[in-house]
Amino acid sequence: MELQIVSRPGGNVATRSTPPESHWQRSVGRAVRDPEELLSLLDLPPGLLPEARRAAELFPLFAPREYIARMRPGDPADPLLRQVLPLRDELVTNPRFSADPVGDAAASCSPGLLRKYRTRALLVTTGVCAVHCRYCFRRHYPYEELPRSLQQWEPALAEIAADPTLDEVILSGGDPLMLTDGRLRELTLRLAAIPQLTRLRIHTRLPVVIPARVCEPLIDWLRGTRLAPILVIHANHAAELDEDVAAALARLADAGVVLLNQSVLLRGVNDDADALTDLSRRLVDLRVMPYYLHQLDRVAGAAHFEVPEARGRELVKQLRRRLPGYAVPRYVREVAGAESKVPV
Ligand code: SF4
Numbered sequence: 001m002e003l004q005i006v007s008r009p010g011g012n013v014a015t016r017s018t019p020p021e022s023h024w025q026r027s028v029g030r031a032v033r034d035p036e037e038l039l040s041l042l043d044l045p046p047g048l049l050p051e052a053r054r055a056a057e058l059f060p061l062f063a064p065r066e067y068i069a070r071m072r073p074g075d076p077a078d079p080l081l082r083q084v085l086p087l088r089d090e091l092v093t094n095p096r097f098s099a100d101p102v103g104d105a106a107a108s109c110s111p112g113l114l115r116k117y118r119t120r121a122l123l124v125t126t127g128v129c130a131v132h133c134r135y136c137f138r139r140h141y142p143y144e145e146l147p148r149s150l151q152q153w154e155p156a157l158a159e160i161a162a163d164p165t166l167d168e169v170i171l172s173g174g175d176p177l178m179l180t181d182g183r184l185r186e187l188t189l190r191l192a193a194i195p196q197l198t199r200l201r202i203h204t205r206l207p208v209v210i211p212a213r214v215c216e217p218l219i220d221w222l223r224g225t226r227l228a229p230i231l232v233i234h235a236n237h238a239a240e241l242d243e244d245v246a247a248a249l250a251r252l253a254d255a256g257v258v259l260l261n262q263s264v265l266l267r268g269v270n271d272d273a274d275a276l277t278d279l280s281r282r283l284v285d286l287r288v289m290p291y292y293l294h295q296l297d298r299v300a301g302a303a304h305f306e307v308p309e310a311r312g313r314e315l316v317k318q319l320r321r322r323l324p325g326y327a328v329p330r331y332v333r334e335v336a337g338a339e340s341k342v343p344v
Helices: 023-029 035-041 046-058 151-161 181-192 216-224 243-254 273-285 309-322
Strands: 002-004 015-017 120-124 168-172 199-203 228-233 258-264 289-294 330-333
Touching (some): 120 151, 151 181, 168 181, 181 199, 181 216
Parallel strands (some): 120 168, 168 199, 199 228, 228 258
Antiparallel strands (some): 002 015
């Protein structure tokens, strides 16, 4: 039986042979792609359908059922729904919002390799994700140009090996955990053979949207690498972190993986002090450190999510009053060409 994973336009399309078909792969295969089904599952007005269909033509809807199950039925303003439902607002053009807001094209070296900051290199491992976030800063990324086999990764690996100043590699995407554990283990083995590397960082939304992705083979290769594993998850609202996610994060923490979270400040999702406080508290209780709160990257189609920086600063001030210092994320924005994230 063959399982097909649908990607965004231009993204990789991963197909894998089963059996055995693992639980998380089944979840990806069963994800909701049709706006009509999403509206019907949540008892939402069918009047939303025409605009959802039009916006989904530019960036398809993709939402796993276990993620949808955490949304409130009948509420078009649900903070999880807002992250995945295509809206008319995405069709509005705004000259301040572009296809490449963070300068990925200028930072690109060998195929799949981005160099932005000293000592770290980033591999865009795949264009496939387990959820399509409407505000994604890489929603227009040219994923079709990425390497698709270990052989095609050779130039990037050679460039990393040739630079003694690097000590950390970041696996990003898309979502790197959409690759099979076999592929990830292979790639990690090659990275671990580069002596100057000491850390492996993985940016992923999978433990949040499909917690079953944190399966035994994943834990095995994370435990088995000599590189110190750091997993940066992406949650924007406490309602995303249900008991299944909590169990998945506990498995990772118990395996010695350092867990960090990055959020994006999003209008209508988490732009109030209570939502951000609840998120930080929940993360810390789950042994995940709130790392970054990102100002929205100005990507075309996402202008309606932007929160003014003055409002963001006020929210962070309130968080400082309510939370211990370690639970307050750093409020930053990414500036194309800058040597690090810029504090807001
Ligand atoms: S924000 Fe992350 S998980 Fe969401 S669509 Fe973009 S790359 Fe994929």
